[in-house]
Amino acid sequence: MNWITTIGLLAAICTTMAFLPQAIKIIKTKHTKDLSLNMYLVLVIGVILWLTYGILIQDLPLIIANGITLMFTSTILTLKIKYK
Amino acid sequence: MNWITTIGLLAAICTTMAFLPQAIKIIKTKHTKDLSLNMYLVLVIGVILWLTYGILIQDLPLIIANGITLMFTSTILTLKIKYK
Numbered sequence: 393m394n395w396i397t398t399i400g401l402l403a404a405i406c407t408t409m410a411f412l413p414q415a416i417k418i419i420k421t422k423h424t425k426d427l428s429l430n431m432y433l434v435l436v437i438g439v440i441l442w443l444t445y446g447i448l449i450q451d452l453p454l455i456i457a458n459g460i461t462l463m464f465t466s467t468i469l470t471l472k473i474k475y476k
Numbered sequence: 477m478n479w480i481t482t483i484g485l486l487a488a489i490c491t492t493m494a495f496l497p498q499a500i501k502i503i504k505t506k507h508t509k510d511l512s513l514n515m516y517l518v519l520v521i522g523v524i525l526w527l528t529y530g531i532l533i534q535d536l537p538l539i540i541a542n543g544i545t546l547m548f549t550s551t552i553l554t555l556k557i558k559y560k
Contacts, residue, residue, distance in 0.1 A: 396529065396532045399528055400526075400529040400533075402522075403523075403526040406522025407522035407526065408522075410516075410522055412515075413515050413518070414515040416512075417512045417515075421510070423510045425507070426501070426502070426510035427510055428501045430494075430497035431496075431497050431498040431501075434490050434493060434497070438486075438489075441486050441490060442484075442491065444483055445480065445483045448480045448483065449484075
């Protein structure tokens with residue numbers, strides 16, 4: 393694996409895992425007032441579309457990264473609706 | 477442009493524009509308590525890495541999408557630090 397691929401992989405890990413601390417924060421505090429509902433609605437739709445795109449072009453990194461991101465962002469969206 | 481490319485394009489538009497309503501919400505309310513600082517730190521690093529990767533492999537859609545996403549997410553991060 394060359395260093396350019398490594399940068400792409402690190403990028404994917406960061407933008408995928410970034411949502412985990414937000415999900416944990418909400419589970420701990422049960423507060424979501426400052427979070428934008430529209431952001432998470434559009435984001436979850438976007439991630440579902442990326443996952444669909446990944447499946448259609450049979451790209452495993454796209455499928456894995458967006459599968460994990462969907463898990464985190466849909467959890468945040470569900471908690472936002474629950475605790476609003 | 478075939479329908480699979482259209483799905484990829486719609487995905488990119490959604491995951492890029494999703495952060496705009498959050499930025500607007502913070503500008504209006506000046507409240508960021510419920511937002512995770514770690515989420516936006518890791519996300520901004522990830523988007524910078526994606527942008528770097530896009531420049532290195534000379535992929536214009538990656539550069540444009542991540543350039544716009546960086547603008548929105550770094551604004552949210554700055555406001556989170558400012559109003560914490």
